[in-house]
Amino acid sequence: MYSLNLDTNAFLTDYWQKKPLLIKNAFPNFEEIISPDELAGLACEEEVSSRVVVTEDNDWQICQGPFKDYDKFGDSHWQLLVQALNHWHPDSAHFIDAFRFIPDWRFDDLMASFATPHGGVGAHIDNYDVFIIQGEGQRHWTVGEKGQYAAKNNDPTTPLIEGFEPIIDVVLEKGDMLYIPPGYPHQGQTLTTAMSYSIGFRAPSQQELFSEIADGLIDSNTGLKRFTSTDEPAQPSELSLSHQQGMLKLVSELASDPASFQLILGNMLSQNRFELDICEPDEPYTLEDMEDYISQGALLYRIGGLKLLMLEQDSVSRVFINGEAFEFPLAIKADIAQLAACFNFDNQQATLLLENPQTQAFILTLLNRGYFYLGE
Incomplete structure (x- = not known):
């Protein structure tokens, strides 16, 4: 240590x-x-x-x-x-x-x-x-x-x-x-x-944030509200101040609505700049395989560099992993928080995590994605 x-x-x-x-x-x-x-x-x-x-x-x-x-x-x-x-x-x-x-x-x-x-x-x-x-x-x-x-x-x-x-x-x-x-x-x-x-x-720049938000809105086909006005300028060649402010207000509306940006931020900030050493198994684990390894004393490890992020006051019960959102039942939020907080789990900790069938299913998904692995 x-x-x-x-x-x-x-x-x-x-x-x-x-x-x-x-x-x-x-x-x-x-x-x-x-x-x-x-x-x-x-x-x-x-x-x-x-x-x-x-x-x-x-x-x-x-x-x-x-x-x-x-x-x-x-x-x-x-x-x-x-x-x-x-x-x-x-x-x-x-x-x-x-x-x-x-x-x-x-x-x-x-x-x-x-x-x-x-x-x-x-x-x-x-x-x-x-x-x-x-x-x-x-x-x-x-x-x-x-x-x-x-x-x-x-x-x-x-x-x-x-x-x-x-x-x-x-x-x-x-x-x-x-x-x-x-x-x-x-x-x-x-x-x-x-x-x-x-x-x-690192922290994201304005360029990076705007780019990710734009990509996210396009991918989800959201952010389609258009600018409307109640007054028009006297000169046809003029873009009035009220019109400028009204257009930018559309951006601030998105920024004030968590449902509009939380998925984008979670995906963006859980990604890595460098390649991960993904450990996908040769054959997918079954629930029985996982339980058998743990019963024989295996430890549970997270691969190096993998981020598991949870957003405070998220509008959805989910965790962000490597640029992807994984939803989970609210009943296992404490188990997911533990998975996010620790890099590895000894056999006793892993055994306790597997007591809940919903947590079992989630860990099985992580193992078969190659995000976690079982070892000595």
């Missing part, structure tokens, strides 16, 4: 999405989540999102995975980044649990990095919240103040910037953590061969 040495209530009040924070010894006696060799092996897989960033004369070259070997990169000036480690490495679930004081809908992924001396990605600005946790080795981090910064080499397509004046300048060592909110420039450079991890949290 990973114990986070942080007053989470104070953090949410004083720092979350407000300003950066350095937490020395955030994870006392930190144990590496994955070995460098295991990480390198994952980056050989087609399904895994990986890249190598090579530092060259104050410039950076990005090589996309998968990788067959790493000899060509040499002994320094590069780092390997593997996204969504939590999708492919079950042991990382315990680490992610330490950050669930922030809601699951915001969680993006756990990224792992193996870096050689002088490896780094350059000064840049992210549009999401990130926690950077140092494993073995040392990395030098600087963080600047929010502001307007020139793009690297005047290239409008690059996320890199020319530079900044640091407000945090620190060497991270094993177990240290750095929190950086959106919009704050930062840069990391490896001093010694190092492992590090970043936990990212």
Whole structure:
């Protein structure tokens, strides 16, 4: 288990999405989540999102995975980044649990990095919240103040910037953590061969919300109400202010009706940016199969990265899983909430869940979808 040495209530009040924070010894006696060799092996897989960033004369070259070997990169000036480690490495679930004081809908992924001396990605600005946790080795981090910064080499397509004046300048060592909110420039450079991890949290933009809402309305053939008016402008070429406001009022009407947006939000926020390691069985489980495995001591696991979200005051009794709504009887709401709250269940917990036939049927559906699996 990973114990986070942080007053989470104070953090949410004083720092979350407000300003950066350095937490020395955030994870006392930190144990590496994955070995460098295991990480390198994952980056050989087609399904895994990986890249190598090579530092060259104050410039950076990005090589996309998968990788067959790493000899060509040499002994320094590069780092390997593997996204969504939590999708492919079950042991990382315990680490992610330490950050669930922030809601699951915001969680993006756990990224792992193996870096050689002088490896780094350059000064840049992210549009999401990130926690950077140092494993073995040392990395030098600087963080600047929010502001307007020139793009690297005047290239409008690059996320890199020319530079900044640091407000945090620190060497991270094993177990240290750095929190950086959106919009704050930062840069990391490896001093010694190092492992590090970043936990990212995202929120939708206005563009993304409007796009999803539009798609949702089209898919459900709803939102068909049209604008009407009680007055017309004197000039035929004029779009009056009252007409402008009346049209936008149609949008605000949708936003004030939960039945119009809850399904869209639930589907949108339960999806993942990265591929999931779906564990569909070779042959569908029967109820008897599931009961037999549990009676023999099997444990129940959720696949890595899968989100189960429930909306407060939802207009329908349902849970959102991987971009899809699953309705359930109100009588088993507590069981569904437990499934959403935990990543895995020991045999006793699984046995208790299966006592209710309606919960049995729901878990059977999740097993046959490959969203949950039975194991030792």
